[in-house]
Amino acid sequence: MTLAAGPLRSVVASRFASLILVVLAVWAGLAVLPQRASPDQAVVLAFAAAQNISLPPDSPVFTFDDQLFSHQCGRFLAPAGQPMRLFPYGETQCQTAAATAIAVVYPADIRLLWALLTTEERNEFSSSLRDTSYWLRQSLTASIGKSFFEEYRPIVRAILQNALERSLAQPQVREAIERALRTVSSNDVDRILAGVVPVALERVETNLWNNVRGWFNPGSEPVGAGQIVAGILSDPRVRNHLYTTLPPVLSNPAMADAAVLAAAEFVAAAIDDPRLPQLLQHLLTDRRLTQGLGHGALPEGMPRKLLKLRSPTDHNPLSAYVLRLAMHGHGGSVALLLSQAQYSRVSAVAGRGAMLSVVKRQ
């Protein structure tokens, strides 16, 4: 059977077009679909020294450029009871790194991210943090001075007082304070009292005679002991004396331990207070307060700086990996392939890490 030239040409053209499309699809499939065969180039690794590090059975491996920007370069398989193996990606950069770089395992935490920032980036980040802290303090101070904050003051005071009482009622806090006080030497006490007692005597004497005079003048009010003590403490001479004599006393280890314990118990007691969540909810949803905060120094770009993203659309696989582990509540470690120079820079901040040595190349 023969077809006429026209229809034959049409059929051939149609089949040819179909064939081209099928070949195109096959080519696209070969280009992007995962291959069933496992990668043939693997590096068997082992810790250079005994380590007590738990590695995930399958995790990414990263290399870095000159600016310590990460590049995901392979998979690191550490199945329980089997040798650790590194499977580098096919790119030349990854293959080279697998062949020449130092393999180190670091805890995947924010310290590692900090270590990967350059000095300029760290300075920039710190500067932003300082600006933000300063702005936050100023804004909050301004808000506390506003009249609307009086609505919150009684409940704030009640929560703080309750926290203070509960923390001081804790036996371990009391014991710590007593231990701390026992460490204070008589010389220290003498030195403190030496600047306080003369002023106290002066105040007591003055108020004593004023009270005696008052007994003969029915209209005048007697001065109480509390007023006398407040007067002593507000005296500039006493304050200046305490500023110079108290810090050395308070900085001894027992005193510091007691202070830390007391502060921790104070914070715990405050958090336990059922009134606190309600107070925070009111504060955070009070438009008068948030208006007072303003938007001048919000920590704009800080997450991007810490995650070391060079542009809004950038992807830093190591930072993302570390942050995801933190968000999911998983601790963990991560394997890095570093040049000697990079290792020096990273280890200066993040520590030496756990070095891996090559056992065999497959």
Add this chain to the structure above:
Amino acid sequence: MTGARAVITLEGLSITTPGGRVLVENADVSLGPGEVVLLVGPSGSGKSTIINALSGLLGADGAHWQVQGRVHLAGKDYDLAQDVCNIGGLVFQNNALFDDLSAAGNARITADHIGSVDPAIAELIGELLHDVDPGQNVASLSGGQCQRVAIARTLLANRDVLLFDEPNSGLDKLAARRLAQLIRKLCHQMGKPALIVAHHVDDLLPLADRVLFLDSARRMLRELPPDRAEVDSALLCETLPSEPRAQTAAPYSWKLKPHSPWRWQFHYLNEYFWILCASPMLLGYVMLGAGIVGFVSIWFGFNYDALGDFVRSVVHDDALMGIGFIEMTVVVPLISCLLMVACNNAVITADLGNRVLSSQFRAMSNLGIPARRYIYVSVGVNMMLAGLLLTVASGVIASFTSYQVWRLIFVGQPYELWMENFFREFLRSERALMVHGAWTLFKVAATAAVATASALMIGGKRKESVISINHAIARSIIIGASATLVIHAVVAVLQF
């Protein structure tokens, strides 16, 4: 009305339409060997119904005709009320050639289904079609050539009587006379009678042996004197020149050695494969759809996320995994099935509608060819195949486009980072791959089956006009596409 040398006798013929109208009552007809009988009558009187009854086609479309009478033929009796009487080979008014086959294909498919070809008939056909290129598509044949191919095809069936339904319709005077002469000659050569339904009898009367008039008022058949026929017959035999042969080209040879009928099943499987699976337009448009899915899901997934800039990097791996998973298990199968069903249901319905409207199925049925089985099986198999192939191709193209768009957004990142995350859910374990693959396979197969069934049912129903084909196409697309959406939605709910 029973001739002395009758080969076929029809007694007590009564036909009532499904609507209850009586067309003919208690009529008797006899046809002698080589006799040419004209059946005339007013439009709608039931002439075509009588020849349909003799070719076994009456009621084939499911309509409830009431037929009574007996047919005696060479010692065999047919009770028309109970038996299917297909003693006649019918040449349809519009020829009903299979327009997807060549001229030879139309003859060969018949030859393959009758088992053996009488050498005398083969010689007759060779003579009849001497100027017709066997490989020529029927659409490019002239009207006269089409008619001769249709007659040749009917001759091959080697039935006891030749039936013609208005064979001179649409022919000029000369062609009509040549046709009448041809019919006459064939009947004489084969010794078989011919019953011709005609409105315009001027060109046929001269060659007719007898004329039967279907009187619709009296619901009876009566014979008219063929006076003019005898005169005209003698005159035409002397004056009409025989059809001129091509002087410059050698006559075509028609080889009609029968083969296994199964080759026609493969023929139609192949034919519909290139229409329903591998048509470049279909492939191109489904692949375009898949490419757009790949582009949209990655571009808008990463560029217009509501989470902000730095979060994009944090969620990158999981977002890519989610996009890849949804793309491969839900969106790509849905888009490819939807596009395939919209295109193929239109093609199938139009194809079947055309075959129904032009009586191709009836012609095939008359010739003993299981046309619906061939075509329905071929359509079903190829729709299933198309669903699978196009879904795979769409998946590949969507993946490829996704990767290219991802590379544009995340410049410098390695291919493996994309691959590990985009296919993470499938690479997780063999079982995950099998489970998701099985669900996808199931919904694609279910979609193809339901869409095919709807297209075949809608396309294969009786068609009155081209408009009814158009309406059927629209209905088929809507039902097929709606079924696709419902199936994929239900499977998605079950799967996840």
